[in-house]
Every structure is written in C-alpha cells, then in structure tokens.
Amino acid sequence: MMEVSTLTTVAFWAASAVAIGFALVVVTQRDVFRAAIALAGSFLSVGILYFILSADFVGVVQILVYVGAISVLMAFAVMFIQDVAGGSRPVQGRAVGAAVAVLILAALVFTAFNTNWSTMDEITDPFAVAALTESYVETGSGDYIEVLTQAHFVEPPIVRNQGVFVDSTSAIGVLLVREYMLAFEIIGLLLVAALIGGLLLMRNPESATGFEEGDASV
C-alpha cells in the first residue's frame, strides 16, 4: 500500500538538497542578512518537504509561521541591530563544534538505519488502508462514529470521507479539540506568557513609562 512514485521521490530529494544547501549557507555565511534570507529559503524548502510527506496542514502552518513570521522577525532583528557590518565571526575552536555535530549526525544516522521501524504494510485491516489512502465509510453520527468494519453491515446514514492523509486538516482540528485539548490550551497560555515576557524584556528601565521617550509605538 501507499506506493511512492518516482516523481515524488525525485521531488523529495530535490527539496531536501535545497533545504540542506540553504542551511549550510546559514551557518557559514559571514553576512548575517544573507544568512537570514538563506534561512527563509531553507524554511520554504522544508515546507515543500511537508507537502511531499502528505502533511498538507503542517506545510501550510510552516509557510505561515516560519516563512511568513519568523523570517520577517529575523530580518527585522538584523536590520535593527547595526552590528551586522562586522559580520558573524566564528568562535575559536569551532573544530570542536564541528566534531560534536558530526558525532550527533553519526549517532542519528546509525539509529535511523539500524532500527527495525514498523511499516505501513503491517496494517492489514482493509478499512484502515482505505482510511489512510483514499476514503473510508462512517455510519451513524454524533460524538462517537463507528466505522464500518464489514461491508454487509450497512445502516443509513453512511458518510464517505476522504482518507486521513488526503485531507488532514479536519482530522487535525478534531484531534486538537478532543484528544489534545489540554495541551492546546497550555500552548495558548505559553504564547501569552512569551508575549508578556517579550514586552517586559524590551522595557527601558530609565524611562517613566517603561518605553523610549516620544516612542510612537506606545
């Protein structure tokens, strides 16, 4: 099941190569602004990787959050801080850093290729296969929908849904507000805390209002 076409494989390796190339530019480029642009390119390539891996909603989130927001934040930071002229110099003893990075890579690759990962072929239930690829059939309605497991067991109303990996957005929405409700709420709290913390850190302690005099943004 879930055969991967040659075109998909070529697209996967192309997007991976572009992402890794841009990432190498980020960590080797002295000009911080060029590093920020390369980082945006790397984020975009990784977003394309998510689309290739059938994760359409994660791909959209990647492009909205990373390419749209974080890259712009990085570019603003680079432009605000006038220290860019000196460039991003490497620290002393970066050979040690390179050695540690190669060790991490070796450990991860060894684990990835020497572990017997379970595969999708182990799924034998034909309805599970249908749910992951093309379509599945639901009967009934309400909070708990029992999926048909036997073809002859047909009760109206029957809803024919697209497979999970074909249209993941609605299934992710249900997951977020049911199984992962608490984590979802905590993420909201965390983002508010990050917002308030950012504002506090940006305060100017000498000013009465906490911000620069005549600052139009206050």
Place this chain on the structure above:
Amino acid sequence: MTIENVLLVSAILFAIGAYGVFSRRSLIVVIMSLELMFNAVVIAAVGFSRFTPAAALLSSDPLTAEAIRSALTGHVFAIFVIAVAAGGAALAFALVFAMYRARESVEITDASEMKN
C-alpha cells in the same frame, strides 16, 4: 523515499543546526541555527506519521474514527513544536535586543556575565 531517508535528511539538518549553535559568535545566527534544529525535529515527526503505523491501526479491535485520527498524532505534535518554537523565537529576539541595548553588542563572548 522511506522512513530512513526522511530521518537522514532530518539528521543532516539537525547536525548543521548544532554546528551553527557551537561555531557562530553572533547571537542572531545562533538563534537561526536553533530554528533549523526545530525544523529537523518536525521533519522527523511528520516522517514517522507518514511511514510508521499508529498502534491503534494495528490492533484487531473494530476500527473507529478515533483510531483513524490517531494516524495524525505526529502532525499535531509537529504543530505544537512549531508553536513553541515561534514563542521561543519571539522571546529570544527580545533578549537579543535587551542585550544589545545594555552592551552595544550581540556576540555571545560578550555575554559571559549575568549582571550588567
């Protein structure tokens, strides 16, 4: 394209990010490298979601909508990681601005003291 290939790409991006964290002097580039490492982790989560079956789909119980949705747990995990990384990046840049105002520098070698 198998799970091993996806993990290989993820590991390479993670190692590049780790090298950037260890070797760059500018705090901005260190944060960029951290974001690269977050991206590598999300690639691994999405890859596992795509290529390895959820436990509920392997059981012999009657198939439910909950079991089908559990195949997308990796995607939800990816979205949580992205949200935490976005909050962290915003906070990290506030710290960089505060340090720049205090020291006129964003190099990590100038940030060896806790007090200003």
